[in-house]
Amino acid sequence: xxxxxxxxxxxxxxxxxxxxxxxxxxxxxxxxxxxxxxxxxxxxxxxxxxxxxxxxxxxxxxxxxxxxxxxxxxxxxxxxxxxxxxxxxxxxxxxxxxxxxxxxxxxxxxxxxxxxxxxxxxxxxxxxxxxxxxxxxxxxxxxxxxxxxxxxxxxxxxxxxxxxxxxxxxxxxxxxxxxxxxxxxxxxxxxxxxxxxxxxxxxxxxxxxxxxxxxxxxxxxxxxxxxxxxxxxxxxxxxxxxxxxxxxxxxxxxxxxxxxxxxxxxxxxxxxxxxxx
Amino acid sequence: xxxxxxxxxxxxxxxxxxxxxxxxxxxxxxxxxxxxxxxxxxxxxxxxxxxxxxxxxxxxxxxxxxxxxxxxxxxxxxxxxxxxxxxxxxxxxxxxxxxxxxxxxxxxxxxxxxxxxxxxxxxxxxxxxxxxxxxxxxxxxxxxxxxxxxxxxxxxxxxxxxxxxxxxxxxxxxxxxxxxxxxxxxxxxxxxxxxxxxxxxxxxxxxxxxxxxxxxxxxxxxxxxxxxxxxxxxxxxxxxxxxxxxxxxxxxxxxxxxxxxxxxxxxxxxxxxxxxxxxxxxxxxxxxxxxxxxxxxxxxxxxxxxxxx
Numbered sequence: 001x002x003x004x005x006x007x008x009x010x011x012x013x014x015x016x017x018x019x020x021x022x023x024x025x026x027x028x029x030x031x032x033x034x035x036x037x038x039x040x041x042x043x044x045x046x047x048x049x050x051x052x053x054x055x056x057x058x059x060x061x062x063x064x065x066x067x068x069x070x071x072x073x074x075x076x077x078x079x080x081x082x083x084x085x086x087x088x089x090x091x092x093x094x095x096x097x098x099x100x101x102x103x104x105x106x107x108x109x110x111x112x113x114x115x116x117x118x119x120x121x122x123x124x125x126x127x128x129x130x131x132x133x134x135x136x137x138x139x140x141x142x143x144x145x146x147x148x149x150x151x152x153x154x155x156x157x158x159x160x161x162x163x164x165x166x167x168x169x170x171x172x173x174x175x176x177x178x179x180x181x182x183x184x185x186x187x188x189x190x191x192x193x194x195x196x197x198x199x200x201x202x203x204x205x206x207x208x209x210x211x212x213x214x215x216x217x218x219x220x221x222x223x224x225x226x227x228x229x230x231x232x233x234x235x236x237x238x239x240x241x242x243x244x245x246x247x248x249x250x251x252x253x254x255x256x257x258x259x260x261x262x263x264x265x266x267x268x269x270x271x272x273x274x275x276x277x
Numbered sequence: 278x279x280x281x282x283x284x285x286x287x288x289x290x291x292x293x294x295x296x297x298x299x300x301x302x303x304x305x306x307x308x309x310x311x312x313x314x315x316x317x318x319x320x321x322x323x324x325x326x327x328x329x330x331x332x333x334x335x336x337x338x339x340x341x342x343x344x345x346x347x348x349x350x351x352x353x354x355x356x357x358x359x360x361x362x363x364x365x366x367x368x369x370x371x372x373x374x375x376x377x378x379x380x381x382x383x384x385x386x387x388x389x390x391x392x393x394x395x396x397x398x399x400x401x402x403x404x405x406x407x408x409x410x411x412x413x414x415x416x417x418x419x420x421x422x423x424x425x426x427x428x429x430x431x432x433x434x435x436x437x438x439x440x441x442x443x444x445x446x447x448x449x450x451x452x453x454x455x456x457x458x459x460x461x462x463x464x465x466x467x468x469x470x471x472x473x474x475x476x477x478x479x480x481x482x483x484x485x486x487x488x489x490x491x492x493x494x495x496x497x498x499x500x501x502x503x504x505x506x507x508x509x510x511x512x513x514x515x516x517x518x519x520x521x522x523x524x525x526x527x528x529x530x531x532x533x534x535x536x537x538x539x540x541x542x543x544x545x546x547x548x549x550x551x552x553x554x555x556x557x558x559x560x561x562x563x564x565x566x567x568x569x570x571x572x573x574x575x576x577x578x579x580x581x582x583x584x585x586x
């Protein structure tokens with residue numbers, strides 16, 4: 001009995017440790033972002049905060065450093081790219097799940113393998129392409145390649161969800177005189193709504209964090225997304241103004257934190273789609 | 278397939294559907310945009326990249342000149358390149374090994390269903406959602422040599438001050454550690470999901486037979502989890518191999534290239550020095566390795582399971 005109790009206690013200590021390791025870096029960053037520049041240097045940090053310092057730090061980041069613009073840009077680019085990637089990827093996934101054609105599985109693998117393509121391998125040609133059509137420093141210049149980058153993932157996740165829907169439903173609808181395309185839009189889409197949500201989430205996470213290709217395409221401050229903006233703020237100022245850099249970090253984390261709380265269940269489903277079902 | 282045999286008496290509409298041209302039309306309509314898009318924005322850039330890797334870019338004249346395999350021979354004869362290859366491989370293999378071990382351990386741990394563990398599981402997802410540039414910033418703050426919390430704890434515990442990011446011998450290990458912090462949860466989520474999906478009766482039977490926890494885990498659970506573990510390992514391995522952002526955010530490849538990965542090196546050559554040809558050659562070497570990894574991955578996981586319904 002006591003042994004069992006000891007085991008339980010150890011388990012809970014381990015659980016707390018896991019939580020601490022996962023969270024500590026965020027907390028430290030949060031604390032630093034609440035400090036004045038000088039107070040960053042005290043170790044261990046005191047938990048003495050001053051509201052005017054906090055608001056001043058975040059005001060500098062939001063307005064003087066233009067973080068508000070980065071958030072807006074990220075939202076526009078992420079939303080547009082994800083929506084378009086879904087519009088292109090969902091029908092393709094449906095075709096891979098339902099149609100029989102020669103080399104189908106090879107085609108599917110080829111498309112999925114682009115998920116693992118090192119972005120650096122295409123960054124330069126894509127940059128030159130975007131430059132050639134005059135879209136550097138524009139939303140469209142980011143959206144066009146981002147669709148391509150998130151497309152394989154969308155197709156991958158959606159094939160799994162389409163496969164879960166019994167084919168009898170297709171047959172029934174076809175017998176009733178529904179065309180393949182009508183079937184997809186009128187019957188299938190409502191049924192795979194969870195899949196659409198999951199792949200949208202993953203597309204969003206990827207695009208929200210994309211950095212390398214963005215660096216090539218965006219040069220001006222007012223079209224930068226959050227990672228690009230954050231990196232320009234961090235690399236130039238971090239050794240001097242750690243409190244400001246930390247505020248940049250926190251403002252980058254917060255949208256993701258809210259997002260993860262809202263869609264946690266679906267994230268887990270998405271990661272496991274394609275492996276365990 | 279189904280529609281051809283479904284209902285021969287249904288009339289003209291059904292017949293039209295069954296005709297091969299019609300079905301080819303459907304396939305083109307559904308797949309065409311996706312294939313076309315990837316051709317323009319992924320395959321074409323890859324082909325251009327391949328060609329550029331045999332060329333030299335002249336910044337002043339803004340022109341390309343064919344130089345054959347010069348970029349590659351320069352690459353393969355450079356000792357810098359080989360040490361970067363070594364760092365990248367050490368980073369990927371060691372990092373993923375630790376992630377898989379810890380991730381599997383976490384999955385087994387969370388399998389005991391402690392109260393409150395659902396909240397911690399939720400927290401664990403957060404690190405992998407964060408922009409790697411910010412992850413780098415976070416850890417630079419934690420590991421700061423003067424006021425970083427980690428060194429403070431180490432000194433309190435009686436250790437020496439460690440040059441986490443400034444010591445060339447330690448920096449790569451630090452990079453691995455941060456990658457482990459960010460991506461162990463990914464392995465955990467996959468392995469844990471698999472664990473939840475396993476039939477419980479196997480475990481009950483073996484428990485009745487008197488096998489202890491370790492034997493049950495070693496001989497029953499782990500073999501059943503192996504496909505998920507392998508998948509997670511290969512998936513993470515390819516991603517780790519092409520790591521760029523974390524290096525950019527945490528170390529900038531330094532000190533003295535100790536933490537430069539192939540992606541970072543290609544980026545430096547392309548973006549900073551505008552050695553586009555040389556950068557393309559590096560990225561093509563990466564691409565071939567990644568392609569091998571992907572082939573292995575698709576051997577591990579079946580892309581389309583047949584007839585799930």
